[in-house]
Amino acid sequence: MNREALKGHLDLLILSVLADGPLHGYAVIDELRTRSGEVFDLAEGTVYPVLHRLEVAGHLSSEWGEVGGRRRRSYRLTRAGSARLEQQRASWQLFSASVNTVLRRKPWPSTP
Amino acid sequence: MAEYPLNLTNAEYPLIRRYLLAVDPVIRHRTDAQDLLDELADHLIEAVERLRASGVDSDSAERRSLSRFGDPDLIASLINSVPAKGHAMHTIFSREASFFAFVAAVLWTAAAVSLPFAQDNLIASWTQGAYVTAIVLISAAIAASGIVLLSLNVQVTGAFDAVAGIVATLLVLALLAAFLFGWFLFGWLGLLIAATAVTMSRARASAVGVGAPTVLLGYVWPTFTLLVLVAAIFVTGPTPLLGSPAIVVFDVVALPLVLLGYAAGNVLLGQRMRALTPHAPAPDDAGRGPFITA
Numbered sequence: 001m002n003r004e005a006l007k008g009h010l011d012l013l014i015l016s017v018l019a020d021g022p023l024h025g026y027a028v029i030d031e032l033r034t035r036s037g038e039v040f041d042l043a044e045g046t047v048y049p050v051l052h053r054l055e056v057a058g059h060l061s062s063e064w065g066e067v068g069g070r071r072r073r074s075y076r077l078t079r080a081g082s083a084r085l086e087q088q089r090a091s092w093q094l095f096s097a098s099v100n101t102v103l104r105r106k107p108w109p110s111t112p
Numbered sequence: 113m114a115e116y117p118l119n120l121t122n123a124e125y126p127l128i129r130r131y132l133l134a135v136d137p138v139i140r141h142r143t144d145a146q147d148l149l150d151e152l153a154d155h156l157i158e159a160v161e162r163l164r165a166s167g168v169d170s171d172s173a174e175r176r177s178l179s180r181f182g183d184p185d186l187i188a189s190l191i192n193s194v195p196a197k198g199h200a201m202h203t204i205f206s207r208e209a210s211f212f213a214f215v216a217a218v219l220w221t222a223a224a225v226s227l228p229f230a231q232d233n234l235i236a237s238w239t240q241g242a243y244v245t246a247i248v249l250i251s252a253a254i255a256a257s258g259i260v261l262l263s264l265n266v267q268v269t270g271a272f273d274a275v276a277g278i279v280a281t282l283l284v285l286a287l288l289a290a291f292l293f294g295w296f297l298f299g300w301l302g303l304l305i306a307a308t309a310v311t312m313s314r315a316r317a318s319a320v321g322v323g324a325p326t327v328l329l330g331y332v333w334p335t336f337t338l339l340v341l342v343a344a345i346f347v348t349g350p351t352p353l354l355g356s357p358a359i360v361v362f363d364v365v366a367l368p369l370v371l372l373g374y375a376a377g378n379v380l381l382g383q384r385m386r387a388l389t390p391h392a393p394a395p396d397d398a399g400r401g402p403f404i405t406a
Contacts, residue, residue: 026155043181043182044155045155045190048152049190049194067154071150072151
């Protein structure tokens with residue numbers, strides 16, 4: 001999939017992935033790739049600015065832990081993030097349904 | 113914490129180390145530079161280890177992982193475009209801060225209601241029972257608000273730093289001053305103003321403090337309260353005119369307004385903190401903790 005097209009929807013996708021529970025950055029990308037059937041394949045490092053921006057905005061919070069001797073930061077949705085996710089999801093569904101309607105529309109006068 | 117920039121030996125992950133050293137100059141000035149490097153290192157090492165586990169040799173695994181991660185200059189500049197934020201230190205204070213903010217708001221409101229009854233406006237002297245009630249309510253309200261302010265300091269900076277220590281000292285002194293010398297408004301109110309102003313000046317750029325909470329608690333309330341205290345000098349000066357309309361207005365309107373203003377500020381803070389509080393872990397997270405490693 002076109003990476004530029006994907007970037008515009010990263011906020012929604014990341015919030016959606018984190019709605020199921022806390023994840024660290026690698027797991028977020030892994031989940032995105034798996035859920036999309038390997039279609040969403042972006043430069044992995046570009047996910048971190050999005051995660052950090054969502055955290056600064058208060059939509060995510062993060063915690064540090066240690067795994068295998070390494071420090072690991074995991075992110076989880078805040079209440080504000082959940083509200084943002086629902087808002088963006090509704091907006092996307094409306095947009096998506098509208099685009100589909102336009103694409104399915106037959107030229108007038110339509111033939112049976 | 114790993115040694116800065118990262119405690120990786122060349123023998124372990126030489127290409128990852130080189131990558132991080134390329135990112136380092138761009139983010140070095142940030143207060144969270146070490147956190148960023150640790151986060152990127154964790155990601156890259158996990159990617160390498162997964163490839164290794166699937167049979168890819170170490171060198172190829174590192175090259176493929178770095179290729180997938182993106183150009184270091186681009187990634188560093190993208191990461192640098194997001195301002196550093198104090199990562200939340202989830203102490204029990206920060207988790208329960210919104211609850212304490214609402215408790216504080218109730219206590220300040222009760223104190224505001226009780227305060228006019230604590231003073232007999234005709235003779236301007238404290239009456240024992242009502243005085244004790246008001247002082248206990250004010251002291252409890254300072255304690256609850258103190259927890260909120262300290263938690264805010266910790267959330268904004270990610271640590272209980274020296275400034276948080278100063279704020280804590282101011283709050284303890286305010287609590288003692290209110291309990292022991294509640295009649296001396298300049299004491300406990302002055303200390304509370306200082307603790308609140310310092311905290312809100314730190315929080316104004318954060319998600320918790322930005323907007324209404326900072327405007328009210330950081331600017332409007334301290335200014336109004338200082339004006340009231342200055343007015344108090346003229347109203348209750350060395351030779352106060354007991355029972356005068358000015359004293360009645362001061363006791364029944366101005367002082368309660370100060371306390372109600374602080375209650376409103378706590379409500380705004382509580383609402384913001386509640387909105388930013390992480391969800392509790394889902395039941396199926398209980399066994400595996402917050403970190404998913406697989």
